[in-house]
Structure formats: C-alpha cells, structure tokens
Amino acid sequence: MTTPTIDELAAGCHSLVLRLPGAVDVQRLLSEAVPEPIQVWQTPVPVGTDEPIARDRRRAESLRPIHQDGPPLRAVALNYSDGTTDLVLVAVRAVVPPASLRRIARFLLDGSGDSVSAWPAAARSGVAHRGRLEWGLGDPELRGVAGSVWMDITCRGEQLLLPAIALAASRYGGEGRTELGVLDLANGSDEHISVYPLDEHPQASVADFLHRFDQAPITPHEPPTVGVVLSPAFEEGSYTACLAPVFPLTIQLDLGSSRANCRFDQGLVDTSIARQFSAHVAHLAEQLADSAAQRPVSELELLPDAERLAVLRAGGAGNGAPARGRIDRAFEEMAAKQPQAVALVAGEERLTYRQLDERADAVAAGLRALDVAPGSRIGVCLERDADLVVTLLGVLKADCAYVPMDPRYPEQRLSFTARSADMPVVITSAPDFPAVPGTRLLPPGELARLAAGPTEAGVRTDDEGENPAYVIYTSGSTGTPKGVVVPHRNVLALLHATTGDFDLGPGDTWTLFHSSAFDFSVWEIWGCLLTGGRLVVVPYWTTRDTEEFYALLAEQRVTVLNQTPSAFAQLIRTDERVRRDLALRLVVFGGEPLDVRMLASWFTRHPAADCRLVNMFGITETTVHVTARTVTPHDVVTGSRSVGRPLPGWSVSIRDGQGRVLPPGPSGEIYVGGAGVADGYLGRHELTQQRFILDESTGERIYRSGDKGRLHLDGRLDHLGRLDNQVKIRGHRIELDEIRSVLLGAPHVTAAAVVVNRDNPDDAASSRIDAYVVLEPAADRALVLAHAKATLPDYMTPATITQVAEIPLTINGKPDTARLPDPRTATAEPLDAPEADTDTIAETVLRIWSKQLNTPVNLQDNFFSLGGNSLLVIRVIAEMREQNLPKISPRQFYSHSTAAQFTELVQQLSEADQ
Incomplete structure (x- = not known):
C-alpha cells in the first residue's frame, strides 16, 4: 500500500476548537468520552485569547494532521495568559466521524453527550486529490500548502451553491462540461465521494440545469478537480471539515451557515484565482436565484459587466490611438535623413538609402507607364535579392499593394493567387510562371526600361495609411488559400510599438532570411529600413545551409536576427561547434511556438545581458506580431509558455466557445484587437465577417485567431496551440x-x-x-x-x-x-543488410539517414519521400561533418536525394579530397 503524503493525511482529518468553561479536568473527561486513553497536551500561550499570536497558534494546531501511526484523536489544550483555555481536537474522519466528534465535544463541555464506546476499523489515509487544475495558475513550489478564501452566501442559499459551482467550473474548464465532486459529511456516511457529471447545453434552460442536481450522482473513477465538502454545522465550536483540500479546489460548506470556505492547494491554485473563482460562483448563484425557469443557462454571465470591461482593459483594449502614415513615405523620410548610409546588401551589391529610393522610384514610374491604376494589386514573384526589396518598395510608391509569391510554389498555386488577387501585372524573373489571362508578366529590368521613357509624374495619394500595403495568402480550410489585406498604417503601428523597446536604429544590421510570401519578411524588411538599419539579403540556398548562414552572421556583423524556433535550433548546434564571434544583440522568435528549454545551451555562451531573446506571438491577420516577452534563463528552467503582454496599441482577450470574455486562468480562444487588425480577406466577405468581428463591449474590431491561450493575472499570455485543424510547421500556418x-x-x-x-x-x-x-x-x-x-x-x-x-x-x-x-x-522496408563489399561511406550514409528520419533506409529510398525536410537536411549535413565526411551543400543534397545518388556524391567528393 502506498504511504500517504502529508496533504493526503490532512485531507482525511477534521478538527474542532472548543472554548472550555472555566476550570475543567480535560484529561479525566476525555478518558471517559473515548474508548482508549488519549493524552491531552498542555501548551501555555503567553498572550491573551484575542491576540494575533493566539489566533495563529489555534489555526496551526487545528490544521496539523494526525500521524499515520498515531491514535485517531489528538487533544491539545492551549492555555492563554488571561486564564482562558481552548481545546483543539484533531481526528481522523474515517475513524472519528463528525457525529462522534460532536458527542465527544458535548461530553467535554457539559456532560450531555454519550461517550464513544469503540473506534471503527477504517482505512486512515483519507481522501486526497492527485489531479491538476490548468486554470489555477498555482506556484509549483507551494505544492501541498493549503490556502483558503471565505465566501459569503447569505443572499444565494445553500440549494443554489452546488449548481453555481458546477457552472463556474464548466466555464473555467472551457469545454462546456464538468464533473463536480461531493463529499457529504452531514449525512453520517463514510468517506465516499459522489460526482455530478454536467453538460452545459446552449439550449438548456435554468430549470433543466437545476433539475440535474435532483438526480442521483455517480461514483467516479478518480476524484474530480473541483468539489464540495458538505459538513454539519457545529454549535459547540469552530469546526474544520478537512485540514487540507480534498479536491484541488474545495468548497467547504457548513450546512446552516451563511458562509462557505474555498480551500485549495496553492501549488495548483493561486490565491487570487481562488478569490476570483469564489466571486464568480457567487455571481452565478445570484443569477440562478433571480432567473426565470425557462431562461437559457447560456445567458448567465460568469463575469459582471464592470469586471468584463476591466479584464478587456487589462488586455490592452482601448489603449493607444491607431498609427498613421505610409510605408513608402516613412522610407523616404529616412532616406532624406541618411542618403549615403547603406540600406541594402545582397551578395556583392550594395545600395545606399538614396540609391534604393531612386531605383524604387523607377519601378513606380514603370508601373505608371503601364497605366496601372492606383490601388491595384501587383504580384511580385522574385528570388531573395536586391530586386525583390527594390520592387516591393516601388510597388508601394506607385500607390499599389504588393502580393508576394514564392518562386518555388507550384504553378497551380501561383496561378490561383494571380487570378484571386486580380493582378494586372506580375513582376517576376521566373521563366515558368504560368500565363494568366489579363495579367502581364514583366521582369524587373523591363520596368526600369519603361521608366526611362517619357512618363507622366505620378500624383501621390493623401491617404494616411488606410490603403492596403500588401496581400499575403495563407492556408485555407476550404482547400483554397485566402488573401489577408493589410494596410500601411498597421506596419507603422508595429514599428511605433517596438522601436523604443528594442532600441532599433541606424546602428543595426538585419537579415532578410524569410520568403516574402511569409509575413515574417514584412517585419524584417520594413523593421530594418524604416528605422535606418542595414538589411542583408540572405540567398535561398544560404538559408538552407546553417554553416553558411552562421558565417554570414559573423562576417556581416548582424545585430538583429529573426528566426523561427526550428531554424534557430539548428543555429544553436552550429554555434556550439564553430563558435565564431557574433555581434547579435537581439533575436526575435516568431512563426511557431517556442520551447524555451532549447535555449539552455545558447545562454551558456551568450549571456542574456549581451544578447536579448524575445518570444513574439503573431498572426498574419494582425500584422506579424501581437505580444512580446524577453526570455530569461529562469524561463528556460521553468519551461515557461508565456509569449508576453500585448504590444502597445494591440489588445488580447480570451473567450469561450460562445464568445464570452474569460478571466485570467481559464483557457479559450485568443481574440486580438487594436492597431494590427487587418482589413479582412480579399474577396471573402462571409469569411471576413466570421473572423473579423465587432466587440460589443468596446466597439472595436477584433480578430478571432483560432489559437488557444490563457491570460495570467499580470496580463501575460500563454500560447497553447490551435483550437481547430490548423497547425504551424517550421513557421508556416x-x-x-x-x-x-x-x-x-x-x-x-x-x-x-x-x-x-x-x-x-x-x-x-x-x-x-x-x-x-x-x-x-x-x-x-x-x-x-x-x-x-x-x-x-x-x-x-x-x-x-x-x-x-x-x-x-x-x-x-x-x-x-x-x-x-x-x-x-x-x-517502410527493412534496412538492407550491407553486403560484404559494401563501401563504408554507404553504411555511414544509411545509418545517418535512418537516425534522422527515424526509419530504416535503403539505397533506393528518397530522403524526402521518407519524410525529410529542410531542417533534417541540415542535421544530416552537420552529423556528416562530425564524422569527418565531405561537406555537402543543401543544393547538392536536393539534387541527389536518393541514398544511392547521395552516397555516390559523397564518394566522389571523398576521392577528390584525397
């Protein structure tokens, strides 16, 4: 049998504090009241009865459980300096139930009770919780420490307390159903826990909901996380039904009393959360009492109106005015301030701010020469090079919105995007870009040629940033991607919210690492150029070769790096092995959830004071980033899932499946409001109405993210994954x-x-x-x-x-x-046994591939058909270097993707090195 823990023993004990009437021979009376001798421990307390020290001593004695091997009853007499004595009786409930404890008390006070003839043979471990309470936000270091909060139930009545607790637990649990545990000590039964399983059906009435408590409860497989202990009211003294919570969160109700006590394990439930939960129980009980029988139970609110508004304000709602301005105008202002500063580095090509501005002007002039109307959506399908950045800026200068497309996308997706966005022009150097009726394909050089001819001067619009700057297409559940329309002002708001905190400025060097079709690139390009930094464009194949990219970071003295956690994990491995001098001062994580534990080895070589790591949660529909949190070594130790607080001007709230605002603690859907909310989905009015809604509480547009999260009491957000069938893999939604x-x-x-x-x-x-x-x-x-x-x-x-x-x-x-x-x-097929004359290199390659792919591999297998991806390519290359095999570039890997081809390539390179 498992030895019970101290809190399990305490959960199985109860206590009663008696004020003794004058001089009483407690030892003699107690020996007559119980079936076996019990020692009365005399303890002098050198203060008066009502002094704080006396109250603390009574409380400590009344909450100290019976030792597993001790007698079932303990008696301690507290003798105060004013001549008063309190007798603290602590007993094992299974052996000395409430009825027996009352008999003993009456016998001691006035001799009116009957003595207890024998202790029953009963298990003494008591009832104890072993569950978790995700919404409790407790401190694990306080596990086993009990806390308590008093609840005033005068106006609600006992009969509504159980339904109100169950409804509150259902709302906090977030799944529309709950199990409420009940330990009834008032009916003289044993330590048997009953459970009321409850579903909060949206169509159910208040009468339907209350009727479920008239039905018989069931016996649970294990105690639920929230429960009620019903205990008899003791007129004889101060009674505590359980010295530690029976459930992680326990409501102790002394029947006939106007107050209930919320008891909880502080390792699982924060005191503020317990106080908040108790207030919500009271609020729901009031509504149950005041509601008509046929009122839908879904109309009952967990939060009062004032508290709901306070929660929204704490999440940033209503804070800050929307930013104004256009990306291209902001760039022109920066170019005027530092025309000779280097703006762009792409291979051997270097452009100053003035040169970048002039070349972008030529793109805009070329578009105007084609009579492209302002406000048109212009496709941009270019490799990561100088032309890409020049073209994006030029499209904005022509008062158009750019629609980025990756040259490596399949033809069908490129064709769909061009048709969906109704593009008059696609600027591309891809020779196989599909023909689309009504869409003209032009290389960047052709626009420059058109600009050299006679063109009319463009008339710049006077908009203050409300026009679209770009449309980025994301994955769609209907089988077709959806275009997110983002105005200029949103990007300006993002920079206003982050520039000061991140100390962004002309002294910084950034990398453009990500595809322009991934919105992380919006932050990389404009975050750099609109704050005066130097942008280093990373070629596609360099992004796939961690060693080359690491060398570029060192050679270019990059200070600001933006990475998905998956990509940075590979960079950490390279940094462990190569250890070059890096200039990094800021690393921003985004695109996918960050497991902070992966950063432990990074912190050992790069102190947090030298290189700041920031975890940011964001969505394309809310302009790249929403929250920010600086990751600390302590976060790594605790495994924090926090993504921080909302950026200035952004707001975050957590809501349940009915769109009701939830308080800190419970998990639900993340809703985002404020300066970053996009205009909607291009040509998808119905979907836009579903996801971009008007918050009736604040009058603001908010976006339903489909992400799951919870708020902490201090406003921090935990990101807990997706609610729907959407996932993020290596930064892609x-x-x-x-x-x-x-x-x-x-x-x-x-x-x-x-x-x-x-x-x-x-x-x-x-x-x-x-x-x-x-x-x-x-x-x-x-x-x-x-x-x-x-x-x-x-x-x-x-x-x-x-x-x-x-x-x-x-x-x-x-x-x-x-x-x-x-x-x-x-x-999978079994791994071929190597033949006698099999080359050692082939054996090594198959072993490395099998390890990284986690499946047997033979020479006929294709790395990518077996589940290989770009990150696993990097891992294979790194492990080969560790085993002194020739360096293989990612480009070579992709063109030699079967094990036989790859082995032959490695063999050739090995012979060439000899």
Whole structure:
C-alpha cells in the first residue's frame, strides 16, 4: 500500500476548537468520552485569547494532521495568559466521524453527550486529490500548502451553491462540461465521494440545469478537480471539515451557515484565482436565484459587466490611438535623413538609402507607364535579392499593394493567387510562371526600361495609411488559400510599438532570411529600413545551409536576427561547434511556438545581458506580431509558455466557445484587437465577417485567431496551440483541411485524412505531415503524391501517403486519428543488410539517414519521400561533418536525394579530397 503524503493525511482529518468553561479536568473527561486513553497536551500561550499570536497558534494546531501511526484523536489544550483555555481536537474522519466528534465535544463541555464506546476499523489515509487544475495558475513550489478564501452566501442559499459551482467550473474548464465532486459529511456516511457529471447545453434552460442536481450522482473513477465538502454545522465550536483540500479546489460548506470556505492547494491554485473563482460562483448563484425557469443557462454571465470591461482593459483594449502614415513615405523620410548610409546588401551589391529610393522610384514610374491604376494589386514573384526589396518598395510608391509569391510554389498555386488577387501585372524573373489571362508578366529590368521613357509624374495619394500595403495568402480550410489585406498604417503601428523597446536604429544590421510570401519578411524588411538599419539579403540556398548562414552572421556583423524556433535550433548546434564571434544583440522568435528549454545551451555562451531573446506571438491577420516577452534563463528552467503582454496599441482577450470574455486562468480562444487588425480577406466577405468581428463591449474590431491561450493575472499570455485543424510547421500556418481537400481532388481517391506527427515530441524539426488515402482498385499512391506536389507548396506536401482500406471514424463521425496506422511501420522496408563489399561511406550514409528520419533506409529510398525536410537536411549535413565526411551543400543534397545518388556524391567528393 502506498504511504500517504502529508496533504493526503490532512485531507482525511477534521478538527474542532472548543472554548472550555472555566476550570475543567480535560484529561479525566476525555478518558471517559473515548474508548482508549488519549493524552491531552498542555501548551501555555503567553498572550491573551484575542491576540494575533493566539489566533495563529489555534489555526496551526487545528490544521496539523494526525500521524499515520498515531491514535485517531489528538487533544491539545492551549492555555492563554488571561486564564482562558481552548481545546483543539484533531481526528481522523474515517475513524472519528463528525457525529462522534460532536458527542465527544458535548461530553467535554457539559456532560450531555454519550461517550464513544469503540473506534471503527477504517482505512486512515483519507481522501486526497492527485489531479491538476490548468486554470489555477498555482506556484509549483507551494505544492501541498493549503490556502483558503471565505465566501459569503447569505443572499444565494445553500440549494443554489452546488449548481453555481458546477457552472463556474464548466466555464473555467472551457469545454462546456464538468464533473463536480461531493463529499457529504452531514449525512453520517463514510468517506465516499459522489460526482455530478454536467453538460452545459446552449439550449438548456435554468430549470433543466437545476433539475440535474435532483438526480442521483455517480461514483467516479478518480476524484474530480473541483468539489464540495458538505459538513454539519457545529454549535459547540469552530469546526474544520478537512485540514487540507480534498479536491484541488474545495468548497467547504457548513450546512446552516451563511458562509462557505474555498480551500485549495496553492501549488495548483493561486490565491487570487481562488478569490476570483469564489466571486464568480457567487455571481452565478445570484443569477440562478433571480432567473426565470425557462431562461437559457447560456445567458448567465460568469463575469459582471464592470469586471468584463476591466479584464478587456487589462488586455490592452482601448489603449493607444491607431498609427498613421505610409510605408513608402516613412522610407523616404529616412532616406532624406541618411542618403549615403547603406540600406541594402545582397551578395556583392550594395545600395545606399538614396540609391534604393531612386531605383524604387523607377519601378513606380514603370508601373505608371503601364497605366496601372492606383490601388491595384501587383504580384511580385522574385528570388531573395536586391530586386525583390527594390520592387516591393516601388510597388508601394506607385500607390499599389504588393502580393508576394514564392518562386518555388507550384504553378497551380501561383496561378490561383494571380487570378484571386486580380493582378494586372506580375513582376517576376521566373521563366515558368504560368500565363494568366489579363495579367502581364514583366521582369524587373523591363520596368526600369519603361521608366526611362517619357512618363507622366505620378500624383501621390493623401491617404494616411488606410490603403492596403500588401496581400499575403495563407492556408485555407476550404482547400483554397485566402488573401489577408493589410494596410500601411498597421506596419507603422508595429514599428511605433517596438522601436523604443528594442532600441532599433541606424546602428543595426538585419537579415532578410524569410520568403516574402511569409509575413515574417514584412517585419524584417520594413523593421530594418524604416528605422535606418542595414538589411542583408540572405540567398535561398544560404538559408538552407546553417554553416553558411552562421558565417554570414559573423562576417556581416548582424545585430538583429529573426528566426523561427526550428531554424534557430539548428543555429544553436552550429554555434556550439564553430563558435565564431557574433555581434547579435537581439533575436526575435516568431512563426511557431517556442520551447524555451532549447535555449539552455545558447545562454551558456551568450549571456542574456549581451544578447536579448524575445518570444513574439503573431498572426498574419494582425500584422506579424501581437505580444512580446524577453526570455530569461529562469524561463528556460521553468519551461515557461508565456509569449508576453500585448504590444502597445494591440489588445488580447480570451473567450469561450460562445464568445464570452474569460478571466485570467481559464483557457479559450485568443481574440486580438487594436492597431494590427487587418482589413479582412480579399474577396471573402462571409469569411471576413466570421473572423473579423465587432466587440460589443468596446466597439472595436477584433480578430478571432483560432489559437488557444490563457491570460495570467499580470496580463501575460500563454500560447497553447490551435483550437481547430490548423497547425504551424517550421513557421508556416497550415490548414490540414486544405491538404485533405487537395488529396480528395486526386484521381481515384475516395477518402482521405491528414495528421501531423512528431518522431520526437520535444523536437519541432521532426514534425511531418502524414496523409492517409482510400483508393479505388489498381490506383497508385505515387499519382496521389504527384498531384499533391503539383498543387501544394513543399511545406504543405505530405511527407508520407499511406493507403488504408477505410478512414476510421469516431462515434461522432469524425476521423479517429488514434486508429490510423503508423506510416513508418505501414510503408517502410527493412534496412538492407550491407553486403560484404559494401563501401563504408554507404553504411555511414544509411545509418545517418535512418537516425534522422527515424526509419530504416535503403539505397533506393528518397530522403524526402521518407519524410525529410529542410531542417533534417541540415542535421544530416552537420552529423556528416562530425564524422569527418565531405561537406555537402543543401543544393547538392536536393539534387541527389536518393541514398544511392547521395552516397555516390559523397564518394566522389571523398576521392577528390584525397
């Protein structure tokens, strides 16, 4: 049998403090009242009865549990200096139940009670919680320390307390259902806990909800996290039904009393959260008492109006005025201040602010020569080089909005984006960009040539930033991407909110690391150029080679770096091995959740005082970033999931499934308001209305993010993942339903399911998209994969496609992902045993690939068909260097992606080095 912990013992004990009437022989009376001798411990207290020291001593004695091997009853007489005596009785409830304790008390006070003839044989470990309470925000260092908050229930009545507690627990739990535990000590029963399972149906009436408490409770498999202890009222003295919480959060109600006591484990529940919960229980009880029987229970509010507004204001609602201005005008002001300063570095090409401004003017003039109307959406599909930045700025100078597209996107996606955005022009140097009716394709040089001819001077608009600056397409659940329309003023607001805190200025060097089709690039480009920094454009293949990128950071003396956590994890490994002198002073994380534990080794080499690490949560629809938190070594130790507080001008609130504001603690959907909220989705009016809504409480537009989070009492936000079928992989936001829709459009596919798996739960780089398809007879999985690659960008293409006889379903008719087979065991072939004359390099390559892919590999396998991705490429290259094999560039890896091709390449390079 497991030895009970101290808090488990305390949860099984109760206590009673008696004020003795004058001189009483307690030892004699107690020996007559109980079936076995009990020692009365005499303790002098050198103060009067009402002194704080006396009160603290009574409380300490009344909460000290019985030792597991001690007698079932302990008696301590506290003798005060004013001649008064309190007798503190502490007993094991299972052996000395409330009725027996009352008999003993009456016998001691006036001899009217009957003595207890024998102790029953009962288990003495008591009832104890072992659960967690996610919304409690407790301090783990206080685990086992009990706290208490008194609740006044005079106006509500006992009969409404249980329903109010259950409704509050349901709202806090966020799932519309809860289990309320009840330990009834007033009916003379044993330590049996009953449970009321409750669902808060939106259509249910108040009468329906209350009626459920007339039904019999059930016996739980384990105690729930919130519960009530019903105890008899003791007129004889001050009674405590349980010395420690029976449930993580326990409401102790002394029947017949006007007050209840909320008891809780401070390791699980913060005192402020317990006080808040108790107030919400009281508020709900009042509404239950005042509501008509047929009123929908969903109309009952957890928070009073004043508190709801206070929570919204604490999250930033109503703070700050929207920024004004345009990106291109802000750049021109910076160029006028420092025309000779270097603005852009791209390989051997260097442009000053004046040169960048002039070349962008030429792009704008070229667009005007084509009679492109102001406000048009201009496609930009260029590699990461100087022309990309020049073109984006030039499009803005022409009073147009740019629509970035990655040259590596499939033709179908490029064609869809061009048609969806109704582009009159796409500026691209890609030779195979698909032809789109009504859209003209031009290389950047052609615009410069057009600008050299006679053109009319452009008339600059007088807008103050309300016109769109760009449209970035993100994944869509219907199978088609959706374009997010972001105005100029939002980008200016982002810089106003961050420049001072991050100390951004002309002394900084940034990198443009990310694709222009990923909104992290908005922050990289304009965050640098509008604060006077120097922007270093990182070529695509350098972004895929961590060693090359690390060398670039050192050589260019980069001070501000923006990375997804997955990419930075590879940089940490390179930094451990190479250890060059870096100038980094600020690293901003975004694009995906950060597991701060990965930063431990970085902090050992780069003190937080030298290089500030900032975790930022953001969404394309709210202009890149929403919150910011500086990560500290302490965060690494505690594994903090906080993404910080909202940026100035942004607001954050947490709401339940009905859109009701939640207080700090409970988790729900993150709603974002303020200066960063985009204009909506291009051409998707209905979807815009669903996701961009008007907050009736504040009158502000807010965005329903679909992300799950919780607020702390100090306003910090925890990001807890997605609520829907959307995921983030290596910074890209992906709707799994879009991938499924594409698969269902493939020939001979009758059903499909898509999931994300991780070979290593703690390693984001091991994330992969696994697809499952039901095929018609004689169909081929390879054709399905080819169809997906022709439609989806690389980061959305499934790493594996597994054929199954059917997609298993839950009882609710949804895909039961837990019953899908492991794609690795379903499709992988066993590792070929090396032949006698197998080359050592081949053995090493297969071993490294197998380790990184977490599956057996043979020479015929393709690295990417087995789930390889860009981050795993970097890991393979790094491990090869550690084993003294030749350096392989990512470009070489992608062009030699089967194990046989790769092995042959390594062999050739090895022979060349000899």
